[in-house]
Amino acid sequence: MEVKARRDKIQALKQNQVLLKTNKEFQMYNLEIAKIEGEIESYESRQIAAMDDVIPVKHRVAEAQAKLQEDQTVVDGYAAELDERLAVVQNELAATEAERAEAVKKVTPQFILYYERLRTKRWPVVVSIGADCVCNGCHLVQPPSVGQMVRRNQGIVACQMCGRILFMKQ
Structure with a gap:
């Protein structure tokens, strides 16, 4: 162009x-x-x-x-x-x-309410407790009575510091 x-x-x-x-x-x-x-x-x-x-x-x-x-x-x-x-x-x-x-059908409603409330605030909800009664969630020592209740499997036992549900590893 x-x-x-x-x-x-x-x-x-x-x-x-x-x-x-x-x-x-x-x-x-x-x-x-x-x-x-x-x-x-x-x-x-x-x-x-x-x-x-x-x-x-x-x-x-x-x-x-x-x-x-x-x-x-x-x-x-x-x-x-x-x-x-x-x-x-x-x-x-x-x-x-x-x-x-x-599994929820087999558990009492009171425990389900506690678990659901705890689930929104803490994770994991269920933690093990050591042989020396230390919570593996908050790492604080539990009173001996809490350790005994967990060992004997006497219902739902919660950490007195963080509120997580405790269990004893086999």
Whole structure:
């Protein structure tokens, strides 16, 4: 587009050159024409260089698209694997929730209320007590009577400091 406009300008200058009266004006027109021809030459050389660059760029685009396809298949495979694992975990969760619902039916409501209240505040809710009567939740020494109650399994025994439910490891 620019080259055509420049060529038209050269044609106009050459037509006006015929009407010139002095040699100095003629030389000025020749310099202007030479300058415009140099610009045309530079535009054409840049256009040729750009066309030479198009072929490698197309090749790189094709390579990038192939790599994208490979990566997309890897990502899709990974996403499918994650979906499968999620389905397995959700099934395990449903089974565990059903098992928990069955276990809750066997426990007294008073204990369930205590457990649920404690579950929102402390984790883990149930901790072991060491042989030296130390709560493994808060790491404080319990009175000997608490240790005896846990050893004899006399109902629900809670830590007197943190309130967690205590049990003795076998």
